[in-house]
Amino acid sequence: MAKCGGCGQFMSGEVARCNGCSGVYHRRCVALPRTGAIAVTWQCPECRKNLATDNKAETPVRGRPMDLPAAEHPSSEDPTSAGRIVLETTEDLTRDIMAELRAFRDNLRSINKDMQLFRADIADIRSTLRDCQENVVRLEDRMVALEGRQSSAPLDSSVNDIIAKLRQDLNDRDQELLCNDVEIANLPETNGENPVHLAVQIGLKLGVKLDERDIVSAERVGARRLVAMDAAGPVPRPRLLAVRLVRRDLREEVLSSARARRGATSAGLGLPAPSQPFYVNERLTAQNRLLFRKAREAGQHHGWKFVWTKRGRTLARNKPGDKAYVIRCEADVDRIFGPQLQ
Template identity: 50%
Template sequence: MPRIMYILRTSPTWMFHDDVAKLDDTLKLALESILNVHLNEAQWTQAALPIPFAAEAFVKWSSFCQGTEPPSNPATQRGWDDILCKKVVADLLSEAIGSDLARLKAASRAFHREHRLRSTAEAVPSLDLKAQEPKLPLSKLRLELSDRDQELLLNDIEISSVPESHGENVMHLVTTLGQKLGVELTEHDIVDAMRVGRAPQLEEGVHGPAARPRPLVERLARRAVRDRLLQAARVRRGITTEGAGIPGRTCRLYVNERLTPQNRRLLYKARELKQQYSWRYVWTRDGKIFARQQAGTSSPRYRIRTEVDLERVFGR
């Protein structure tokens, strides 16, 4: 079928009115036989309209034979095709009634919708659109996202070096450690508690010595409870698990704010540079990293948010 349509479209059909009319009759009979309906002249005319003007896709080849002379300007055929089809639709609308009129109006509305969409699509590329510069540089946006990630951890603390064992009760561990620090914790104070990281080898064996225990992460219901735990850990610096009833060897406890992976790496590098340049302090408060070269308020405090800040602060 595509080959037949190509041949007919590229042939001088205007020279063979009778033959083209016979082809139209054959196509109409075939369509009526397939659909098992009878098409009157108006219905067949509508069926022969192009798709934008009607829902059908059949071609009435005699519509291409408007005269006995070849088109004077074939390149403009699309233009007078549209004008001719609009005239045919207008004639059909003036004569149709009932279901035929409803079908024609529906097809006409679909054409106008497609026309509006095509006009919009053609107008969009002609708009003088310029890419707008972002309101904030990319580096600042990344900093804001990092700060927001850290804010989500403001109620968390991280306890390191607590011996780990199979089947341990983590909630019991954190309440016991709270008592060791002098802070009574109830089940309403703790939102969640867990070990974080990949499960280590807990005992010596064929794979080597036992690995370091994973840190305990504890999320508190209120910021005030978290602050009390951190303050108690600072006061009792050097506290161990001795007497806490925790299985395993006695270990020193390290209680810190929980940091995002990015801030944890920054803190690690800041502490390395502190040792290298003999600075006095590097610490965190509310998820923020600070550094101070000497003791006393006369020495300025520096905020560290990126690796650029490390170079700026310690490279002074």
């Protein structure tokens, strides 16, 4: 550490540097103000005394003492106190820097450990995704193979036969549940009507005495459909009236009377609508109803005289005295009547 060229003490704080000899001085030793900037061309008294002068008094090296705080007066009793202060300050700074470095090193270790865990998690995720991708590829390959096998090889005929038989069994079971039911078509429908009372009146119309206790249920089924337009607006087609009777023999009696009185109308039933013929038939499942319609269309096309239903089965006879054929599926329609209409 540099010493003052005037007092010989170690320098502390701001110093004055000579432009000539590069010596350093305390401000008080060369009579400079305590504050303010020092000119770059400033020279110490030793350098200035060698310059040509005009017989002015030389400035002494030690100037007049100035009032300085006690902390700025160098200690004349212990010349090494400034060195000890600098050493202690340096040690304190060193300890602080070392503590900061240790904390920084610990943080780096923690970050490094977290990064290792993060890399391990990323590796696990990549491995899982790779396994999932392989599984998806295997599943796609299996699906392609199954689709190719299904398209190349037709379904076993025995399987088709089993499926058809199961469907037929289900349909027969559903038809058996309707063994006591009849349906009345083209009967005018009015708001607030009593279906049970209508069924009793129709029975009387057909010559069958029915009591309300003979009827399990009676209701309109199906959706309302529009069939014509008149001045008053669209005319809805009456829905079917489904009637369930308590006994099968009673149902057979109603159907037999309806066949004997074919062409019976709604006159005398107390309905506000104009009189029109109604029809009483067996109630069929949706599959049997569709089969009966196709058989009737095929019979009309090929000139067959009789196509009817009995106990849920569709039957056909070409002309009186011929054999009656039972139609159980659409294949029977093609087999009995010939190819269907296109």
